Amino acid sequence: MNDFKEISLNGLWKNNPALTQLLGLCPLLAVTGSVVNALGLGIATIAVLVGSNLSVSLIRHRVSDAVRLPAFVMIIASFTTCAELLMQAYTFELYQILGIFIPLIVTNCAILGRADAFASRNPVLPSLVDGLMMGVGFTAVLLAVGAMRELLGAGTLFANMHLLFGEIARGWELTIIPDYSGFLVAVLPPGAFLAAGFLIALKNFIDAELKRRADLRKQPVVRGSKRVKTTTVIGS
Amino acid sequence: MLRQSIGFNSTLLGIFALITAGVVAVTQQLTREPIAEAKERAAQAALYEIIPRERHDNDLLNDVMPLAEDHAHLLGKDAQRGQIHVARSGSEPVAAILPSVAPDGYSGPIEMIVGVDADGRIAGVRVTSHNETPGLGDKIDLRKGNWILSFDGHDLESMRNGGHAASSAPGKGFDQLTGATITRKAVTRQVERTLEYFETARPLETNDE
Numbered sequence: 001m002n003d004f005k006e007i008s009l010n011g012l013w014k015n016n017p018a019l020t021q022l023l024g025l026c027p028l029l030a031v032t033g034s035v036v037n038a039l040g041l042g043i044a045t046i047a048v049l050v051g052s053n054l055s056v057s058l059i060r061h062r063v064s065d066a067v068r069l070p071a072f073v074m075i076i077a078s079f080t081t082c083a084e085l086l087m088q089a090y091t092f093e094l095y096q097i098l099g100i101f102i103p104l105i106v107t108n109c110a111i112l113g114r115a116d117a118f119a120s121r122n123p124v125l126p127s128l129v130d131g132l133m134m135g136v137g138f139t140a141v142l143l144a145v146g147a148m149r150e151l152l153g154a155g156t157l158f159a160n161m162h163l164l165f166g167e168i169a170r171g172w173e174l175t176i177i178p179d180y181s182g183f184l185v186a187v188l189p190p191g192a193f194l195a196a197g198f199l200i201a202l203k204n205f206i207d208a209e210l211k212r213r214a215d216l217r218k219q220p221v222v223r224g225s226k227r228v229k230t231t232t233v234i235g236s
Numbered sequence: 237m238l239r240q241s242i243g244f245n246s247t248l249l250g251i252f253a254l255i256t257a258g259v260v261a262v263t264q265q266l267t268r269e270p271i272a273e274a275k276e277r278a279a280q281a282a283l284y285e286i287i288p289r290e291r292h293d294n295d296l297l298n299d300v301m302p303l304a305e306d307h308a309h310l311l312g313k314d315a316q317r318g319q320i321h322v323a324r325s326g327s328e329p330v331a332a333i334l335p336s337v338a339p340d341g342y343s344g345p346i347e348m349i350v351g352v353d354a355d356g357r358i359a360g361v362r363v364t365s366h367n368e369t370p371g372l373g374d375k376i377d378l379r380k381g382n383w384i385l386s387f388d389g390h391d392l393e394s395m396r397n398g399g400h401a402a403s404s405a406p407g408k409g410f411d412q413l414t415g416a417t418i419t420r421k422a423v424t425r426q427v428e429r430t431l432e433y434f435e436t437a438r439p440l441e442t443n444d445e
Contacts, residue, residue, distance in 0.1 A: 033370070056407035071252050083264040089270035092278055122380045160379075187370045 011133025038146030042139030053131030155180030263380035286360035312337030338426035373419035
């Protein structure tokens with residue numbers, strides 16, 4: 001049980017693909033102009049990551065070391081193609097907006113990285129959890145960057161959500177800043193770098209702060225300080 | 237030994253290729269119809285936005301005619317593969333939707349469709365594909381701004397006199413697109429050229445005689 005907790009913590013925070021491993025930055029920076037784009041790519045990435053981790057783990061004893069990478073890439077490529085076809089069929093407008101970045105999920109190093117570093121060495125269930133948590137961690141960063149850029153760039157949040165969720169989502173758009181003329185830098189690629197950099201800095205700051213507190217708690221034992229004796233007789 | 241391992245590994249990879257290709261093939265079969273439907277819906281939605289259902293009773297998407305070769309250059313080089321969609325009410329043609337490509341956008345060609353009523357007035361213009369700067373030039377897209385609606389109701393004459401957005405006189409003609417002069421001029425000129433095509437080729441009158 002503890003194992004799964006560790007895996008989840010790894011994917012979501014400690015070893016987050018986007019913030020710590022700095023993998024998959026190309027889609028992270030390119031499509032996060034709005035929340036709906038970020039969510040669309042995030043869901044597709046989660047699906048591919050879970051699928052590829054599952055299948056790689058299933059075949060891990062049958063593939064020899066020499067050909068494991070081409071085999072993994074083939075698995076990832078076929079999952080990506082399936083995701084692309086499905087998006088084209090059911091979320092056509094979003095597919096048009098995300099464009100080339102859907103097929104490019106194949107080249108997201110975070111996916112091949114997890115297949116090789118984790119799924120090829122671990123049983124099915126942990127691999128599945130690892131894929132899911134890594135994917136969710138990546139998507140969370142996509143969403144954070146997307147929300148920052150949409151808010152600063154257009155003054156709205158959740159615009160055009162109907163591209164993903166159908167007609168019921170048409171009213172989800174929140175205008176946070178009315179009559180906003182837009183902050184161009186946030187929409188353009190530099191805004192993505194700034195937002196991602198800010199998030200990485202924030203994570204490092206939080207980690208440093210947590211470490212400092214943990215260090216404070218375990219002060220070194222100084223000679224002469226009082227201790228509580230907990231044992232009585234050692235041995236017989 | 238080596239030969240054996242090469243043989244084994246390539247067989248293994250071959251099996252893998254077969255399985256993965258099989259998975260993709262099955263998915264492709266399953267999604268083929270939904271994809272075709274989605275594409276058709278998207279194409280239809282753009283056409284119906286320009287000429288609403290109330291104004292015609294034919295199948296706008298499939299009632300097409302080819303471009304007149306002599307004048308097709310007016311619509312731009314990339315539009316020449318396209319077709320004209322004709323809207324009819326009864327058997328009377330009420331409007332045509334022409335494909336048109338502005339060759340001189342700020343970053344590459346701007347593809348659009350232009351709806352023209354039988355009397356030569358613009359029913360509507362929509363940009364279907366472009367690479368203009370986000371936040372500036374992309375306001376030609378209806379999802380980002382209303383500027384493209386300012387063409388509605390103009391004909392060739394009013395485009396040439398006074399209404400011409402590309403004329404630099406302040407306060408004259410169409411609303412400015414701040415910071416996107418090149419984009420604005422490219423679209424306006426191309427709309428004018430499309431109207432010229434409509435005037436010279438007269439696509440709605442050819443099938444009478």
